[in-house]
Amino acid sequence: MRMTRSLAINEVLNNHQLCEVFLCAPQGGMRKSNRTNTLTLISDKTKLYDDRILGEIYHYTGMGQTGDQKMSGQNLTLAESDRNNVEVHFFEVMKSREYTYRGQVELAGGPYQEQQKDRDDRKRLVWIFPLRLKDSKAKFTKISPLINDQQELKDEFEEIKQVENLPIPHTEKARLIKARIGQGKFKKLLLERNCKCELCGVTDSRILIASHIKPWSESTNEERLDINNGLVLCPNHDALFDKHLISFDEQGKICISKTLSETVRIFMNVNDNLHISFTKKQLNYMRDHFKKIKLIEEK
Numbered sequence: 001m002r003m004t005r006s007l008a009i010n011e012v013l014n015n016h017q018l019c020e021v022f023l024c025a026p027q028g029g030m031r032k033s034n035r036t037n038t039l040t041l042i043s044d045k046t047k048l049y050d051d052r053i054l055g056e057i058y059h060y061t062g063m064g065q066t067g068d069q070k071m072s073g074q075n076l077t078l079a080e081s082d083r084n085n086v087e088v089h090f091f092e093v094m095k096s097r098e099y100t101y102r103g104q105v106e107l108a109g110g111p112y113q114e115q116q117k118d119r120d121d122r123k124r125l126v127w128i129f130p131l132r133l134k135d136s137k138a139k140f141t142k143i144s145p146l147i148n149d150q151q152e153l154k155d156e157f158e159e160i161k162q163v164e165n166l167p168i169p170h171t172e173k174a175r176l177i178k179a180r181i182g183q184g185k186f187k188k189l190l191l192e193r194n195c196k197c198e199l200c201g202v203t204d205s206r207i208l209i210a211s212h213i214k215p216w217s218e219s220t221n222e223e224r225l226d227i228n229n230g231l232v233l234c235p236n237h238d239a240l241f242d243k244h245l246i247s248f249d250e251q252g253k254i255c256i257s258k259t260l261s262e263t264v265r266i267f268m269n270v271n272d273n274l275h276i277s278f279t280k281k282q283l284n285y286m287r288d289h290f291k292k293i294k295l296i297e298e299k
């Protein structure tokens with residue numbers, strides 16, 4: 001038995017209708033139906049962030065939300081779809097509960113593994129499936145900004161990395177890299193999220209500085225690209241943060257270096273009542289920063 005009816009490219013279904021067409025389960029990102037011999041793939045843009053489109057190829061993250069993904073079940077069905085005669089159909093969700101049909105897909109290459117973070121923020125191995133639409137007229141969504149942005153960010157950071165090879169002093173490199181990050185995509189993405197100094201509320205984007213909480217030089221490539229490793233501060237507060245003269249504890253409460261005089265505190269606009277709010281992911285980076293200021297203080 002085939003699908004209960006054929007679908008038009010870009011047709012929008014709700015979950016119930018989708019299940020009726022493919023006779024599949026009502027949940028999951030990869031839904032296998034033995035009755036219609038289909039595998040339905042759902043790329044939920046409202047949830048998934050690690051899928052990406054490079055050229056015409058969609059790099060689809062396999063199934064399994066925690067721990068290393070296994071090559072079994074639906075992942076295996078997809079991996080073998082070039083020889084098992086299972087039809088693979090592709091949907092994108094841009095808005096909650098709306099499934100847009102993009103048509104049938106096929107493997108554009110063998111699946112490969114990469115490291116991503118799971119729901120609990122733990123590093124794990126996932127399977128990525130390069131997919132191509134079978135119908136040449138069909139198109140994946142005009143690449144959601146997120147995927148585009150990620151690529152732009154990567155390209156930019158590849159450029160920045162070249163600064164590391166320049167025959168100039170380390171401090172000069174660090175200054176150049178910081179300046180370059182401060183003009184680019186990383187800052188733009190951070191400002192889209194929150195366009196003000198996290199501490200004092202200054203909102204002029206011309207002077208706001210986007211920094212890595214965990215410094216560029218100590219970050220892995222993945223951490224360098226991670227927006228959660230970013231913090232927007234005004235120049236004064238950025239300078240203090242950068243030099244570990246202020247940091248933030250688990251609750252976001254400020255910790256000010258004892259070496260900072262009362263006068264400097266007043267002129268630099270910091271006091272013990274300040275705090276910032278950050279996400280759980282930012283907190284992971286902040287912990288190390290906080291430890292460092294404590295270490296310096298204890299010397």
Ligand SMILES: [Zn+2]
Pocket residue numbers: 197198199200201202233234235236237
């Ligand atoms: Zn500030």
